[in-house]
Amino acid sequence: MSRLRGNVRETYDMPDLSFAKLVYPDRVGAFIKTATTAAGASVIEMQEGDDINELIRRAYPNAKTIASNVPGVKADLNPDDVAKPQDLDGTDVSVVAGSVGCAENACIWIPQTMKQRAVCFICEYLVIILDRDNIVSNMHEAYSRIEMPELGFGAFISGPSKTADIEQALVYGAQSFCGVTIILR
Amino acid sequence: MGNAGFQGKADKLVADFDELFRGYDYVVAPSASCAAYVKIFHPRMAGHECEAAGKTVDLVEFLHDVVKVESLPSKFPHKVSLHNSCHGVRELGLSSPTERNVPKFNKIRDLLQLVDGISVFEPERPDECCGFGGMFSVEETGVSAKMGLDKLHRHMATGAEFITGPDSSCLMHMQGIAAKQHLPIKFIHVAQILSAGL
Amino acid sequence: MSTQHSRKANEFVKDTAVVDRHDATFWAVRSRRDTMAHEVPEWEDLREAASRIKKHTVTHLADYLEKFAANAGRNGVQVHWAKDADEYNAIVLEILRAHDVRKVVKSKSMLTEECGLNDSLIAHGIDVVETDLGERILQLLGVPPSHIVMPAIHITREQVLECFRAHGIIEKEGRKAADSMNGDLDKLVAEADPTFLTRCARYHLRDNFMTADCGMTGANFGIAATGEVVVCTNEGNADMSTSIPPLHIVSMGIEKLIPDYESMAVFQRLLARNGTGQPTTVYTSHFRRPRPGSEMHIILVDNGRSDILGNEDHWQTLKCMRCGACMNTCPVYRRSGGYSYSYFIPGPIGINLGMLRDSDKHYGNCSACSLCCSCDNVCPVKVDLSTQIYKWRQQLDSMHHADPMKKTMSEGMKVMFDHPGLYTAALRMAPLANHMPSWLTGIAMGPWCEAHDMPRFAKKSFHQLWKSGLDEK
Known part of the structure; x- marks a missing residue:
């Protein structure tokens, strides 16, 4: 510490960060476009009278194991109840709630609101439920809105896990989920 | 010399350059990298502002920004x-x-x-x-x-x-x-x- | 006249197909980066802000580190300090031993590479499994990374297939991988299909995530205001590594600190756009507290960084966030490959960091720069990379690493430029060279003539023309 202090010759102030930032007149439209192109996710816009379980079932008709602790979502496994995170392995679809969406890059903030956060990553497919009113334009707005939950973990997630490590060929489904469906309500 | 790691060997050249071109309004160079070196590196090497280096411009800069050429009678059909x-x-x-x-x-x-x-x-x-x-x-x-x-x-x-x-x-x-x-x-x-x- | 880098690079460029593929691959990344940069109107404002936030933070680093450590402690995280690589490796080993750890799953961390952690752990009987696909391939092949963000991009799909086969991964996971794609196993193997190979690795690594006793990650950012670390990946391997095993160790260079969320937004917007040409990494994960019933440790590593802070010419390398963009844009890196550099970080930032690490070992990389300054213009935090390389070159002579031939040439130029009469005479004589036999000028011009014909000198110099009133046409 003393060496760090001693080695500073000149100090610099924090810059002003109030420069103009990218904003979208149609945030929801921009979000859907980024999510379905760059991020590689699917988006379902929930309509009046739609049943959430019906939408999930329709998106993933072959799913045998669904894991979730979101109220109102029918699930076979609950990440609050499993004895250990390994018990969630083999989950076909996990359903989680996002609190803020960001139009510029399709990031969705997923706060850890379940005991075993492995549920968010271990599944083959992830369903994220997001309120359209919670979509902002850019990451500056997103960071000013997000809240860290009591459990002390949260992640911005943008589409399925990806890799291009083998000859730059883009492959969905590296170590985590292979596909994402966002349900906008 | 500088790019090769022997900037020190160019000290006299830098001083001579400043001396030689001191009295001119502009020093116009026909090679962009030379103009850039003089303009940017000479003052750093000398450790002070160089009068001539400050007035050095590349030919394109000179014609475009100083003379502000708007038409030319030349012809080059290629x-x-x-x-x-x-x-x-x-x-x-x-x-x-x-x-x-x-x-x-x-x-x-x-x-x-x-x-x-x-x-x-x-x-x-x-x-x-x-x-x-x-x-x-x-x-x-x-x-x-x-x-x-x-x-x-x-x-x-x-x-x-x-x-x-x-x-x-x-x-x-x-x-x-x-x-x-x-x-x-x-x-x-x-x-x-x-x-x-x- | 050659350097450690140029000798290896001269070998690398001999295979035109390989060098063209390498160049095209990274130019494609650079082009995607340009597209991203042009989609954000405030791009240059972001770069300026990022540069200044980093300047501010590293010049107030002691204060921010204290704040960070205090907040992390309050969050229930155990904070350790390591002054160098040995101390760091010892701390990791101690934590692992205290938990009787046999297997560690690791997400990509350049710091662990810098400190030689894997070798240290393996020597102590701990199974270390890299979980980034590229890193895992390299680990199985037993070769180092050739790029910091896309470490295995120089390996072909056929080599990956061979490697997976040799390690029994195809035999064990191939059927499951083929079924997951509804594909034909034999056909996928014959084509060395990248999706198939990725799926094989997915199941192979899944087993390791399930059975590991500890997950290790690096940190892209540490946020002083909250005491949390941020890890950015595309594969989700950092999240898999940390959401299953009961122990999470974060290794973080002290320069990774930033003040707060407001700053984080600036860097989050720049990192992936600049590094890989994506609007974001898939995962931007914030780790603030240990998982219920598990432990989280953060090791803050100096390993020479506080000395760099005191280096007037090179302290701004501490701003670097390891996005890799300077490598992608570097015309020399693209045509010489990562292994031509002696330091494990190649390209413009690697030349500088290698010299700061050990100049006797890495001075041979200083030639790997044409001073085109492209790196300076892509760098998201405005590190003055090319200026720094220029400055290293000025120091090589006093370090006794200057090339004798280059020195002779520079001395010759000095004599000529210091005596204008000589220069004028030489200029007048130059056209004579046009008439000399090429074997003679070839000898005189040495390495230049390996690739070039002799330059043709004008019959009259510009000086002569000017003085005679431009009368010769």
């Missing part, structure tokens, strides 16, 4: 491919660097387009380095030659008869490789085109 040299682009600002999100401009193209009959092209990767780099070309022979060859092929792919630019060193480097490989492309300095047919 297809040319424009070589945007690294130091011209990134140190002197003769054109907008492709890396940056700034409005597009190119002062060399602006001037060339005043010449009657000319067609100006730019290669794919318009401001990638040609691999000269002074001492770099004798120290890193393999990479330098490969960069030069790649650049030549991209210039030639435009269909141009001539490669032109404001930087003599890049032109000399590419000309050397083209001659060795017997590539059918000619070289001409921007100044020669601007004055063609006068």
